[in-house]
Amino acid sequence: MNQPAIETAGLRKSFGDKLVLDGVDLRVAPATVYALLGPNGAGKTTIVRVLSTLLRLDAGTARVGGHDVTAHPDAVRAMIGVTGQFSAVDNLLTGVENLHLMGDLHHLGRREVRGRAERLLADFDLVEAGGKPVQVYSGGMRRRLDLAMTLMGDPRIIFLDEPTTGLDPRSRRNMWQIIRDLVADGVTIFLTTQYLEEADHLADRVAVLDHGRVIAEGTPHELKRRVPGGHIRLQFPDARALAAAAAILDGASPDAEALTLQVPGDTGVRSLRALLDRLDRAAVEVDTLSVHLPDLDDVFLALTGKEDRERETVA
Amino acid sequence: MSTMSYALTDSTIMFRRSLLHMRRYPVLTFMVVFLPVVFLLLFVYVFGGTLGNGLGGPTGGRSAYANYVVPGILLMTVAGAAQGTAITVAMDMTEGIIDRFRTMAIYRPSVLTGHVLGSMVQSLLSLVVIIGIALAIGFRPNATPIEWLAAAGVLMMVTYAVVWLSVALGLVTKSVESASNLPMPLLLLPFLGSGFVPTDSMPAALRWFAEYQPFTPVIETLRGLLLGTEIGNSAWLAVAWSVAITVVCFVWAKQLYNKER
Numbered sequence: 299m300n301q302p303a304i305e306t307a308g309l310r311k312s313f314g315d316k317l318v319l320d321g322v323d324l325r326v327a328p329a330t331v332y333a334l335l336g337p338n339g340a341g342k343t344t345i346v347r348v349l350s351t352l353l354r355l356d357a358g359t360a361r362v363g364g365h366d367v368t369a370h371p372d373a374v375r376a377m378i379g380v381t382g383q384f385s386a387v388d389n390l391l392t393g394v395e396n397l398h399l400m401g402d403l404h405h406l407g408r409r410e411v412r413g414r415a416e417r418l419l420a421d422f423d424l425v426e427a428g429g430k431p432v433q434v435y436s437g438g439m440r441r442r443l444d445l446a447m448t449l450m451g452d453p454r455i456i457f458l459d460e461p462t463t464g465l466d467p468r469s470r471r472n473m474w475q476i477i478r479d480l481v482a483d484g485v486t487i488f489l490t491t492q493y494l495e496e497a498d499h500l501a502d503r504v505a506v507l508d509h510g511r512v513i514a515e516g517t518p519h520e521l522k523r524r525v526p527g528g529h530i531r532l533q534f535p536d537a538r539a540l541a542a543a544a545a546i547l548d549g550a551s552p553d554a555e556a557l558t559l560q561v562p563g564d565t566g567v568r569s570l571r572a573l574l575d576r577l578d579r580a581a582v583e584v585d586t587l588s589v590h591l592p593d594l595d596d597v598f599l600a601l602t603g604k605e606d607r608e609r610e611t612v613a
Numbered sequence: 614m615s616t617m618s619y620a621l622t623d624s625t626i627m628f629r630r631s632l633l634h635m636r637r638y639p640v641l642t643f644m645v646v647f648l649p650v651v652f653l654l655l656f657v658y659v660f661g662g663t664l665g666n667g668l669g670g671p672t673g674g675r676s677a678y679a680n681y682v683v684p685g686i687l688l689m690t691v692a693g694a695a696q697g698t699a700i701t702v703a704m705d706m707t708e709g710i711i712d713r714f715r716t717m718a719i720y721r722p723s724v725l726t727g728h729v730l731g732s733m734v735q736s737l738l739s740l741v742v743i744i745g746i747a748l749a750i751g752f753r754p755n756a757t758p759i760e761w762l763a764a765a766g767v768l769m770m771v772t773y774a775v776v777w778l779s780v781a782l783g784l785v786t787k788s789v790e791s792a793s794n795l796p797m798p799l800l801l802l803p804f805l806g807s808g809f810v811p812t813d814s815m816p817a818a819l820r821w822f823a824e825y826q827p828f829t830p831v832i833e834t835l836r837g838l839l840l841g842t843e844i845g846n847s848a849w850l851a852v853a854w855s856v857a858i859t860v861v862c863f864v865w866a867k868q869l870y871n872k873e874r
Contacts, residue, residue: 350716375718386709388630390637402626403719405619431637447713 301364303328303455303486304349308358311344318344320510321358326488326503328454331481333501334490335598341510342490343383346459349488350380363455379453383460385440386447393419393428393435393443400450411450418446422476438469445476456480458489462496474500494595506601514601521597528596530561530573533586542582547573565589623720627727634701635735645697646739648800649690650746656682656809657750664810679751683744684835685808688828690743691772692799694736695779702728702783703792725780725870732776733769740768754839764838767851771831774858775799781862784869802828807836827854 304326311319318341326332334342347353349362351371360367363377380386388396394415401411419428422442427435432443441461448456458477462470477487477500491497497504498518506514506521514521534540534557543559544552550561561573570589577584590596635642656664657679665678705711705724714724744752756764779796786792803809805822806829812820823829830850837844 352712352715372718375716378716380713380716382709382712384709386713388710389708390634391630395633399626399630403623403714403717405622451717 301328302326302361303330304332304360304362304488306345306349306358306360309345309348309355309360310357311341311348311353311355318510319348319355322507322510322512324505324512326486328486329481329484330502331477331487331489331500333497333504334488334507335492335494335497335504336490336507337492340507342507343459344510345507346380346382346457346488346490350378350457351375377454379448379451379456381441381444381448381456381458381461383463385444387432387440387444389433390431392431393424396432396443396447397450400447404451406450414450414452418449422446423472438465438472441465441469441473442476445473449480453485455486455488458487460490460492462491462493470496494593494598498593506598508601514597522592524597524600528565528589528591529563530565530570531588531590532559532561532577532584533557533588534559535583535585539583542580543577543584546576546580546582565591620720620723623723624726624730627723628730629727631701631727631731632734635731641697641700642735642738645693645735646690646742648693649686649739649743652689653682653686653743653747654750656686667814668811676751676753679747680753680840681836682809683747683752683754684832684839685803685806686743686747687740687768687835688771688803688808688832689800690739691736691768691775692796692802694732694739694772695775695782695799696793696796697735698728698732698776698779699783699786699792699796700789701731702780703786703789706784707787707789722867722870725866728780728783729773729776732779733772736772736776737769740772755841756839760838764835767831767834767838767848770855771851774855774862777859777862777866781866781869784866802826803832807832827851827858830854 302325304324306322306324309319309322309324310317322341322345324332324345334345336342344353348355349360349367351367351374355368362374365373365377367374388399391399397415397418398411401414406414419425422445424439424443424446427439432440435443445458445461461477462473465473474496477489481487487500489496489500501518503516504514504518504521505512514524516524532543534543537554537557540552540554540557540559544550547559547561549563550559552559563569570587574584574587657675661675661678661682665675665681666673668677668681670677702725705728711724715721754761778799782795783792786795805819806812806826807823808828812823812829815823830847831854833842833847834844834851836842837847
């Protein structure tokens with residue numbers, strides 16, 4: 299089946315006179331992870347809410363699982379699972395009761411409901427907590443239960459809105475593993491994230507969203523290729539050393555406050571040695587040196603020009 | 614649409630959820646029952662002796678007033694339960710779970726019908742408790758079983774209307790706090806009607822309001838059924854008010870629920 303799991307064209311949405319989505323085109327292949335990357339307020343959540351039938355779109359088309367979200371919202375709802383930013387669990391019920399509620403609403407048989415709930419509790423390390431009311435759960439447990447509830451309906455397309463925001467590093471890694479397992483089972487994952495590392499680790503394709511527009515799209519590898527290489531970061535003991543180094547290294551951008559100098563270009567051993575030699579000859583003292591390979595952070599900053607804007611306001 | 618066939622199933626599931634909430638959060642039910650009990654005891658034992666003499670009946674005193682005040686207290690119970698409904702609905706709406714329900718292929722209004730059925734159970738339980746206490750402290754109705762049934766029917770009808778009103782109020786508010794405040798005026802309505810004293814003892818403007826507000830015909834109908842006073846056209850007015858409130862608030866609640874948020 300080569301039909302895309304999610305396909306949008308010219309998606310537009312505004313709240314009052316504030317334009318939130320300004321013509322978004324997306325195409326997500328089945329059984330892949332698609333990451334929507336962007337800062338707060340870029341429109342990530344709005345896209346998820348439109349695709350999961352919670353918001354009506356002002357213009358454009360959106361098809362999820364082959365169904366138009368406006369014309370056949372119920373057909374879309376039958377195929378999707380959504381885990382939003384705010385935990386969508388019933389706080390007064392226990393974990394097991396929450397899962398059973400979902401199973402009942404999916405109209406599964408009684409045995410099926412129990413079976414699936416048990417399996418999910420085991421998979422998500424919630425067996426012990428299952429009988430306790432959700433009110434006493436930790437943030438990580440709540441998030442796991444939330445996703446388990448989404449999985450009760452065995453959805454083919456899952457929307458995860460910032461699934462790891464606020465999780466500790468271990469819980470985050472667990473969540474990543476869960477997502478990888480789901481994709482291996484043929485599920486399509488559409489996730490939003492502010493963490494470039496997350497998109498880099500998980501996603502088959504990434505769309506960078508800024509001010510309601512997709513400003514770049516591709517595999518993490520393709521996106522990284524679009525920014526010029528990495529950089530070397532030098533840390534100096536004082537402002538004088540920083541100034542001296544900045545004077546002899548072309549194209550380096552100094553940060554007077556942090557006493558660092560960012561030198562763009564080749565990060566190979568040979569050029570590192572050459573760089574240090576030049577500093578030595580000029581008798582400039584360097585505290586520490588670190589090498590940065592290009593990551594999605596660089597892509598993001600290069601594409602949105604965020605860093606430039608921030609620098610302007612500082613200056 | 615296939616989801617329509619699930620209307621009953623999904624409503625039942627949501628109703629069970631409401632019952633479970635009541636069991637997990639009994640404080641709310643307790644609060645709903647507590648207020649009318651206090652008012653019943655206060656008005657019978659503190660004010661009852663004096664107010665009963667003012668009723669102009671053959672016996673007067675506390676026992677006469679106990680009979681007089683119970684229908685008003687019953688309406689107060691219904692209004693108090695409304696407050697509980699508005700709170701639980703608002704709690705649901707301010708939490709993430711509602712968005713989950715909205716993205717599932719379920720019968721959409723089942724979230725609301727679950728609340729309505731749950732609140733009906735809560736209100737009827739409270740009413741039974743209040744009637745029990747009333748009987749224990751001197752309420753002496755002379756109703757036949759048929760009249761009792763009719764009174765129960767009237768109470769259910771008005772409860773249904775008030776519950777839909779409070780569902781709408783719970784939806785229209787942005788916070789749980791305001792949801793608990795909005796239905797407050799309902800608690801005052803039995804006072805500004807024939808609940809605690811006859812309306813003809815009131816000053817003209819107040820009396821006009823008291824005679825034409827929806828709770829008065831309901832109170833008069835209950836009084837007539839339970840104690841044999843004259844009902845007149847109160848029964849029809851009670852039905853008309855209940856149906857009108859139910860229809861208007863049902864449409865309003867549905868519209869609020871379907872609105873994007």
